[in-house]
Amino acid sequence: MAEERMTYEKAYEELEAIMQDLQADKISVDELTAKVKRAAELITFCNDMLRSTEAEVNKIVKKLGL
Amino acid sequence: MNSMEERRFFTLEQVCASIKKRVEDATRGRSFWVKAEIAGINAQKHVYLDLAQHREGARVAVIRGIIWQHRMRGIRESLGDELQHILKEGAEILFLATVQYSPLYGISLHVEEVDLAYSLGELERRKKATIDTLRAEGLFDLNRSLPEPLVIQRIALITSVGSAAYADFMQHLKANEYGYQFHVHVIPSSVQGDAAPLELRNALAKVDPKLFDAVVLIRGGGSKLDLEAFNDLDLCRAIARMPIPVMTGIGHDVDVSVVDMIAKSPHKTPTAIADHLIDKCLYFETSLNGSLVSIQRIMADSFSDRKERLSTFSEMLRQRPRSYCQEQRGALHMAVGQFARGATEQLQALEKRLAQHANAVSVLPLRRVKQVEEPKLRELRLALEQASQRGLRTLIDRVHGMHDAIRLMDPNKVMARGFSITRKAGAPITDPSVLQVGDTIETTFAQGRARSTINTIEPNG
Numbered sequence: 001m002a003e004e005r006m007t008y009e010k011a012y013e014e015l016e017a018i019m020q021d022l023q024a025d026k027i028s029v030d031e032l033t034a035k036v037k038r039a040a041e042l043i044t045f046c047n048d049m050l051r052s053t054e055a056e057v058n059k060i061v062k063k064l065g066l
Numbered sequence: 067m068n069s070m071e072e073r074r075f076f077t078l079e080q081v082c083a084s085i086k087k088r089v090e091d092a093t094r095g096r097s098f099w100v101k102a103e104i105a106g107i108n109a110q111k112h113v114y115l116d117l118a119q120h121r122e123g124a125r126v127a128v129i130r131g132i133i134w135q136h137r138m139r140g141i142r143e144s145l146g147d148e149l150q151h152i153l154k155e156g157a158e159i160l161f162l163a164t165v166q167y168s169p170l171y172g173i174s175l176h177v178e179e180v181d182l183a184y185s186l187g188e189l190e191r192r193k194k195a196t197i198d199t200l201r202a203e204g205l206f207d208l209n210r211s212l213p214e215p216l217v218i219q220r221i222a223l224i225t226s227v228g229s230a231a232y233a234d235f236m237q238h239l240k241a242n243e244y245g246y247q248f249h250v251h252v253i254p255s256s257v258q259g260d261a262a263p264l265e266l267r268n269a270l271a272k273v274d275p276k277l278f279d280a281v282v283l284i285r286g287g288g289s290k291l292d293l294e295a296f297n298d299l300d301l302c303r304a305i306a307r308m309p310i311p312v313m314t315g316i317g318h319d320v321d322v323s324v325v326d327m328i329a330k331s332p333h334k335t336p337t338a339i340a341d342h343l344i345d346k347c348l349y350f351e352t353s354l355n356g357s358l359v360s361i362q363r364i365m366a367d368s369f370s371d372r373k374e375r376l377s378t379f380s381e382m383l384r385q386r387p388r389s390y391c392q393e394q395r396g397a398l399h400m401a402v403g404q405f406a407r408g409a410t411e412q413l414q415a416l417e418k419r420l421a422q423h424a425n426a427v428s429v430l431p432l433r434r435v436k437q438v439e440e441p442k443l444r445e446l447r448l449a450l451e452q453a454s455q456r457g458l459r460t461l462i463d464r465v466h467g468m469h470d471a472i473r474l475m476d477p478n479k480v481m482a483r484g485f486s487i488t489r490k491a492g493a494p495i496t497d498p499s500v501l502q503v504g505d506t507i508e509t510t511f512a513q514g515r516a517r518s519t520i521n522t523i524e525p526n527g
Contacts (some may be wrong), residue, residue, distance in 0.1 A: 014155070015379060022383075023386065025393075032390065039383050050373060057362075
């Protein structure tokens with residue numbers, strides 16, 4: 001399955017939707033495991049993305065000699 | 067050598083004494099009114115003046131003027147507040163003076179009075195005329211309205227090479243403590259004297275505006291008198307039309323030339339321009355660094371904001387599904403409890419009904435058997451008994467009848483009525499097709515039997 005390239009924005013959007021559903025108890029028990037797993041994946045993805053982007057930005061800024 | 071000794075000569079002192087005497091003889095200490103421009107002024111204890119006259123842009127007369135301190139008091143009194151406007155560089159004044167000659171200081175005019183009514187000098191008037199023309203032609207603000215580049219590094223420098231101004235400017239640029247690099251292309255031109263305006267215009271014409279950020283026009287110390295070149299109308303036009311900013315370092319503390327007025331960036335000295343250029347670089351770099359710092363801060367804020375949201379989600383994800391499951395479990399427990407209670411009640415009700423049914427089952431059939439079925443059964447048995455008795459009799463009768471019929475069918479009786487049985491080899495014959503002519507057959511009669519031979523055979527037909 002050729003999955004579309006995940007971006008931070010897309011991941012975050014999906015995550016937000018899941019969290020909203022979760023808060024509103026909109027998720028059935030049947031889906032709960034899958035959704036929680038997906039949310040955890042998304043959080044990991046977003047965290048990794050942030051960390052690598054931040055490191056990259058810091059590297060670039062450092063290169064500018066600040 | 068001999069010729070030198072023979073030649074008659076004067077010592078310098080003798081010459082000067084002679085000049086002095088002739089001057090004094092000619093003027094006889096009289097004072098007279100003189101009209102002149104103040105091309106330069108230097109006020110110390112006494113006031114020293116460069117007095118000049120111009121004709122058609124060219125200087126035609128120059129002489130030193132002195133206002134002694136004791137004369138200055140009277141002049142200050144008579145000119146009052148106007149003094150600063152009258153005794154200034156570029157102003158043309160009408161004054162009463164004596165001609166003095168000193169062997170040490172040369173010839174000079176000693177000013178005794180200054181005419182208040184005579185306000186503007188010829189220089190000043192021409193300057194004003196130049197300004198008026200530039201304004202009328204729409205040129206006055208042309209160069210000034212150009213935007214100044216954020217950083218000026220490619221410089222077309224117009225100056226007299228080898229002058230102190232040139233050296234100062236270059237040295238100052240090079241020695242900047244920040245290490246900024248400036249690319250200076252020098253276009254030599256004289257900056258004073260009658261030829262200066264034309265040379266400066268030619269130099270400006272050589273500047274390719276595409277290759278430079280700005281034109282820098284500087285002039286060293288020199289006499290204030292020579293500032294006049296920078297009031298030249300054609301030079302001013304060329305500067306105004308310059309499509310890149312023109313920076314000037316030609317003026318003095320006191321006076322401002324028209325070129326200074328129309329140039330994008332006028333400065334007092336060449337070093338002031340250099341400072342300005344370096345400051346621009348520094349300002350730009352500082353603001354660049356500032357931008358970087360704010361980029362970093364904004365990025366950091368954004369990152370921490372996002373991280374915080376993610377960790378909130380993480381926390382929620384740790385808590386929410388668990389509590390949700392607990393809620394669900396609680397609900398389930400409650401449902402189970404309710405169900406159990408309900409089920410028990412229902413079961414009990416069912417049992418009760420079942421018991422009722424069981425009771426009914428155990429009682430009703432007996433009663434029914436006793437009350438309904440038994441009499442029916444008795445009736446049936448009776449009916450059966452009667453019916454079977456009747457049937458039996460009928461059967462007995464019929465059996466009796468059949469017995470009679472059977473008795474009638476006894477072969478002996480049948481034969482007694484005249485029938486006989488024909489046999490061939492002991493087997494009774496019913497169909498003569500089994501017989502052939504000449505066969506022997508046996509006929510049994512009621513009272514004996516006979517044997518015969520067949521002559522003809524005729525089947526029934």
